[in-house]
Amino acid sequence: MNELRNQARSGAPERVVQISGQVVYPGEYPLEPDMTLADLVRAAGGLTQTASTFGAELVRLKIEKGQQKLQTETVPLPDGWHTPLRPYDSVNIRPLPGWAERETVVVEGEVLYPGEYRIRPDESLRQFIQRIGGLTERAFIPGVVFSRADLRKKEAQEIKRLTERLQANLASLSLEQSQVDAKSAEAFGKAQALLPRLQSMRPVGRLVIDLAAVLDGKTDVKLRDGDKIYVPRIPQEVTVLGEVQVGTSHLWSPGLSRDDYINRSGGLTNKADEDRIYVVKANGSVVAGARTLWFGSAEQKIDPGDTIVVPVDLTRMRPINLWQT
Numbered sequence: 001m002n003e004l005r006n007q008a009r010s011g012a013p014e015r016v017v018q019i020s021g022q023v024v025y026p027g028e029y030p031l032e033p034d035m036t037l038a039d040l041v042r043a044a045g046g047l048t049q050t051a052s053t054f055g056a057e058l059v060r061l062k063i064e065k066g067q068q069k070l071q072t073e074t075v076p077l078p079d080g081w082h083t084p085l086r087p088y089d090s091v092n093i094r095p096l097p098g099w100a101e102r103e104t105v106v107v108e109g110e111v112l113y114p115g116e117y118r119i120r121p122d123e124s125l126r127q128f129i130q131r132i133g134g135l136t137e138r139a140f141i142p143g144v145v146f147s148r149a150d151l152r153k154k155e156a157q158e159i160k161r162l163t164e165r166l167q168a169n170l171a172s173l174s175l176e177q178s179q180v181d182a183k184s185a186e187a188f189g190k191a192q193a194l195l196p197r198l199q200s201m202r203p204v205g206r207l208v209i210d211l212a213a214v215l216d217g218k219t220d221v222k223l224r225d226g227d228k229i230y231v232p233r234i235p236q237e238v239t240v241l242g243e244v245q246v247g248t249s250h251l252w253s254p255g256l257s258r259d260d261y262i263n264r265s266g267g268l269t270n271k272a273d274e275d276r277i278y279v280v281k282a283n284g285s286v287v288a289g290a291r292t293l294w295f296g297s298a299e300q301k302i303d304p305g306d307t308i309v310v311p312v313d314l315t316r317m318r319p320i321n322l323w324q325t
Contacts, residue, residue, distance in 0.1 A: 017085050019044050021093035022051035031087055038081040040091060052094045053077050061088035103225035107132060110139035110231045125221040125229075126214050140234040143282035143305045144211045145204075149226030152205030159203060208284040235282070235305040240265040242310035243272035252304040261308055273313035280307040 015031035017040060024045025032039065037056065041047060060071045075083050085091075098121070105128070106116050112133030119128065125146075129135065211231075213219045237249040238261050245266025250256075256264075258279065268274060279287045282305030302308070 015087055017087070018090040019093070020090070022048045022095050023093055024048060031085060031089075035085045036081065037075060037083045037085065037091060040085060041081075041093070047093060050095045050099045052096045055094065056080065057092040057094065058083070059090040059092070060086065101225075105223055105225075105227040105229065107229040107231070109229075110136040110233055111229075112136060119223050119225075123223050125209075125211075125223060126217065128223055129215070135231060138233045140232045140282065140305065141211045141215070142303070143232045143235065144209065145228075145230040145232070145284070146207045146209050146211075146221070147205040147228045147230075148207050148224060149205065150224075151207060152203040155203030155205055206284050210283065232305075238302055238304065239307040240310070241307060243269045243312050244310050245269060252302075256302065258300045258302055258308055261302065262310065268310060271312050273311050277308065277310050280309060282306060 016028050017031045017035070018028045019040050020026045023041060024047075026044060029040060029043050037058075047053070055077055056075045058073050058075050060073070062069045062071055102118060104116050104118050107128075108114050111129070112135070114132075117128070117132065135141070207221075209221055210219065214221060236252055238252050238256075239247075239249040240261050241247045244262055245268075248265055250261055250264050258277070262268065262277075276288075279300065279302065281287060282303065287300065
């Protein structure tokens with residue numbers, strides 16, 4: 001192409017044409033004698049399956065009164081396949097209107113017909129659930145897990161960033177080990193223990209949704225390629241994790257509060273931050289456990305499938321500047 005451009009002279013423009021859009025090999029091609037639109041498409045490997053065969057856009061360069069002008073026209077097909085091409089012509093093969101690549105979602109768990117399904121453009125979650133036969137009688141609607149591919153990608157990037165930051169902080173702290181006290185050594189040990197946990201984390205990409213509201217028509221979610229839906233069976237347990245004597249799961253009872261389940265796990269350790277206890281609801285949302293006018297910790301409602309998390313009190317440890325930006 002460079003050789004053809006170097007041969008161009010006044011009155012003898014470069015013999016190069018361009019094609020873009022729905023062809024196998026878009027790009028620039030030498031303009032052969034008596035070359036037509038059909039010849040250029042053949043040189044570019046032919047049309048893709050998404051190409052529209054009703055018309056092509058032709059952009060043509062014209063010189064009028066010493067000024068360069070671009071003229072755009074639509075070449076009707078198939079009659080326009082024999083349109084002769086000129087130097088500087090640029091052709092764009094348009095896609096089929098409304099064309100969408102194959103997009104699929106996966107649904108598992110308590111639905112009538114689980115599996116992988118192709119979705120229609122702009123299909124909603126409510127429409128999709130109706131299409132696959134609905135939910136089973138054992139479906140736990142508040143606990144549906146809805147994950148999205150682009151959210152998983154963002155989580156993976158964040159996990160990588162936090163891992164790299166922790167590694168950098170550990171390297172810095174290791175230089176201070178000869179002069180640290182017992183509490184600093186303990187903080188360093190906890191940070192070391194956190195690193196393999198971060199490295200082994202797998203992104204979920206969960207999007208918190210209210211499936212009951214979706215099914216009732218009060219709200220909805222537009223499905224995207226790569227979405228995953230898991231509808232669990234109705235759970236019977238409540239899980240307690242973190243700074244308790246024994247982290248475990250307990251059989252749910254409607255009369256038990258958050259603190260009752262903590263007591264059943266042996267109570268808090270001396271490192272627990274009791275003012276920041278929180279509950280991860282079955283749908284993935286988080287309810288903070290701070291003592292306020294509206295949410296007393298003992299009265300906080302606990303449902304089947306909830307997870308109670310007791311965090312460590314970081315004020316009792318030597319600070320590690322891990323989460324600073």
